[in-house]
Amino acid sequence: MPGDQVEHTPARPSWDCQACGRPWPCDPARDRLSRENGRVELAVKMWDHIEEAARDMPQSPASELFDRFLRWTD
Numbered sequence: 001m002p003g004d005q006v007e008h009t010p011a012r013p014s015w016d017c018q019a020c021g022r023p024w025p026c027d028p029a030r031d032r033l034s035r036e037n038g039r040v041e042l043a044v045k046m047w048d049h050i051e052e053a054a055r056d057m058p059q060s061p062a063s064e065l066f067d068r069f070l071r072w073t074d
């Protein structure tokens, strides 16, 4: 088995996906997150990510972070 498979996880501090380079959470990451978490757990987890991302990317508007990290969970 190849040992270089990269997970769809965020690179810090850019929050681009380490596997596909798209803004995280990319589609594969969203699929996995919604499979592995209940609706409430998922929302709590994504709020934590928003707080971390806001510290890493203070130039990003809160509304943009909200759309990116939380809106898709509805």
Ligand SMILES: [Zn+2]
Pocket: 008, 009, 017, 018, 019, 020, 021, 022, 026, 027, 028, 029
């Ligand atoms: Zn990805």
